[in-house]
Amino acid sequence: MSTTNTRTRILEVATELVAGSPDGDISTRAVCEAAQVGAPALYRHFGDKEGLLSAVVDHGFERYLATKRERDESTDPVEDLRRGWDSHVEFAVRNPNLYRLMNSPAMRTPPAAALESHRILTRDLERAAAQGRIRVAPELAAQMIMSANVGVALMLVARPATFDDADMSRRVRDAVHASILTPDAAPVEPGVAEPGAAEVPSAAARLSALLREAQGPGLSTAEAALMKEWLDRVANARPGE
Template sequence: MDTRTRILHAAADLLARSPEADVSTRAVCEAAGVGAPVLYRQFGDKEGLLSAVVDFGFEQYLAGKRAAKPSTDPVRDLRDGWDNHISFALENPNFYRLMYSPGLSTPPDAAAEAHALLLAVLERCASAGRLRVSPTLAAQMVMPANAGVALLLITRPAIYSDADEVAARVREAIVTAVTTPDEPAGTAPPVGEVAVLAASLGALLRAQPESPLSGAETALLLEWLTRLADRR
């Protein structure tokens, strides 16, 4: 095990057991058997260490999401992703709290990857004609709601004693807000569902490796479709 990995293992272990969801660099150095200069050469400062620890702690969760095979129902995959997110947060509360800590001025890479994986599921929902808004706007609705519920369940367990029920109810409210009802295969969206059609066409266009349109024409069309999908 190299020095960097040894430090990350030590910091992750201390973080998981910390009642304050924080660790000191001195404690990490002692646990890893290294001096402070070694730690700072590897991570720059404490914030760099904590950001790397979050990425280290989230790796197993993200690896599972990367390896997950999409089902034939992207909306079901959206629900499953929500549930998996909540489960990870409840099982790893200190990593999760640190992930969204305002003390980290630079978000960990894990946060950006989690958002990208969510966006990919929403692109599939849009391609299937199941999204009411653009994938980008939908992601901006789903992720804050998912993270907010997870953080409240972690930090206020006495208030939200039935975690499964709370998470499921908020999940369904959000899914209903961003997706259309399930329709039989081959059924077109209702007449007048311009936003749904615009979101679907935008997703299909982004998924096409080649297009008869120029780059500028494609960008302009996507801008128009996003405006139609996200109109109030």
């Protein structure tokens, strides 16, 4: 068996064992026996059990991420955010053991799949910010949405008997989005100011996103970084601060 085939075989067997495990946990011994390889081969390809499990997560999550990579971005980033939340939850419910593993504290190094998913979310928020449609900086908004999205998905997977309201995910999604997005704001035309002190955070988030897209015209690298820091601080400030 070639080196590539050995690695693929180990990965496929481990993925099957994770999916069929009562708690999502597997032993390297069981993987080696099922794949008919010795322990040295497993450790040579994956380093240790954590490395193997991280590869299993990336392998299983690949199909989900492929749909996100290939999708056509709509002209409405807010609708893309809604669809992104729903597809995230749907994936978790369809792959409960894989999803629990992906978010397990035992995974000391975040799987590459998780990091890519976060980058895709942040990109959608940057598009929304450029249209003046979010209240805080995209990076903070991404953290807020992802933490809530993962929390809902984990509860649906881990406690289905308790969290049995089919509309619960949508309700949480809309509540979180309401705290981040401007209220059904239409895209703001360039050069048109948004009146009112309450719109200052949204304007700051939008200007930060536009400067990032334009690579900080007229500013040095240090000046652009400082400007972004100031704008993000304004965008992320709580009311009254």
